[in-house]
Amino acid sequence: MGGIVEEISASLAGALAGALESARSSGAVKVEQVPDFTVEVPREKDHGDFAANLAMLLAKPARMAPRKIAEMLVNNFSLTGTWVERVEIAGPGFINFYLKPAWVYEILPRIIAQRENYGRVDEGKGKRVQVEFVSANPTGLLHMGNARGAALGDSIASILDFAGFSVTREFYINDAGNQIENFGTSLEARYMQLLGMDVPFPEEGYHGEDLIGTVRGFVDRNGDAYLKAEAGERRAALVKYALNEKLEAIKRALEDFGVRYDVWFSERFLHESGAVGDTLKLLREQGHIYEHEEALWFKASAFGAEKDEVLVRSNGIPTYFATDIAYHLNKFQRGFERVIDIWGADHHGHVARMKGAVAALGCDPEALEVVIMQLVRLYKGGELVRMSKRSGQFVTLEELMEEVGKDAARYFFVMRSSDSHLDFDLDLARAETNENPVYYIQYAHARICSILRQCKEQGGKVPDPAEVDFNLLQEESEFALARKLADFPGEVASAAKGLAPQRIARYAHELAGLLHSFYNAHRVITADQALSGARLVLVDATRITLQNALHLLGLAAPERM
């Protein structure tokens, strides 16, 4: 597994290290250690296919001019058995390797053979990793921030899976605690109001319009049966009904968005199973808890946080933080080696104390990674739309999908880094649907499919790569396309390492661009059968790679548009 680019880079590095060895044993260069050098693909084409910085790093320890060292290394470097055509010393002391162009075409048979697995790498070595994302309160519908979290989390999970990790996608259901109490009083007020009573709506309640519809459904079923019931019983019935309805709506919306979870984890379970109490006990035994003004505090400041935090209020009710600690302990108890949380920027203050709590429980705080995503700002009619469940003003995930489509929305959310703000101009997204980059990529895929259909109609087929002469691919745009295909495994590895789906988004866009350029310059199906065969393999390999990249982002790879 891994890419041809990585293989060649590694073998060149090995050969250079060997060259340094022989230069050393002959006494030409005097250094104690081989420095940590790199063999990379230079940005400039004119600087070769690969370039090494070894000579520059040796300059100081060897007390020699870098170009002089480079010369010595090159003299001790054997070209036999490699793709290297020539070596050049350039600039301040770079060693630039120029390869026989055919090296790039080695990738094509591999792609055809690996199909939907092309691009898989083994960064993870099967390590178990959990990605928890969205985890929206089941008290309303999903908004734009949740949508970004969904697109990000799902793509990160897919990329990690492709990079060799064993991934679990998890949604944490906040179905207990303070907000549920609040939810209950809000529902109760709506219930009374619907039944004609003049009761005030709680100021801090959930003002969302959707709640009225939910309660109306409850009334249709139960009528005024709960009017005379005891308040606690009434609220419990309302909450049970509403939570179920909201959660189902959330599940449906996420599924329509292309997101499927492995685990839906209930907060209530943590309370009912005694996990919260056990966790508090554990912390207390370790001496990380103290009492102050009748509340129980966690010594978060002892673990690098800014200040200590309340775990149990003076009224005896544990805080959200206490429950969250129990939840994270549970995650580690389930055997995950990496635990990744995707949070909105408004929760970033929570990171240090959560890591502190993990450390206090004897787990490795490094094993908890929190991806902070900056908030989404929604613009409509040139004005900022305030999104808040309390105010009831928000655009839901469903509405977003209706307006711009699932694929466009998902691409938009992951095309930029998570720690970059996202200005989502709804009008623009709606008006310029055709200009959305996702169509550009999908169009490239559909275009190839069209060529392959054409080929089939004419009685032809994509030949077995073993029978193809790739030396016929002499055009620059052919080389550039194949070269880009070879980059895919490396891109997957970087995206996984950086939890950065935007890398895949950009890669797919660039690959599509190269396909379009090639397509406009040259015909695939021509009278020249040998050349057509080579080009068919080239575009088929492009189709496979585009499809794999699109799937990592949860986007469709349409055969027709």
Added chain:
RNA sequence: GCGCCCGUAGCUCAGGGGAUAGAGCGCCGGCCUCCGGAGCCGGAAGCGCAGGUUCGAUUCCUGCCGGGCGCACCA
């Protein structure tokens, strides 16, 4: 005030210790008798400011300026 994130082209954003910093939109000028013009080709235009580390800084560090978000016995 303290903490985290961000200041890159007119706009929205990628990138990142190296040798000539990219894309989309917008703007200007071209390209189909031809496998899908939802496309292609060309052009103008940029690393907030000041120090520091380094052979080399747009990238790392410090300070400043500007923007966002946090700093509850809320979640």
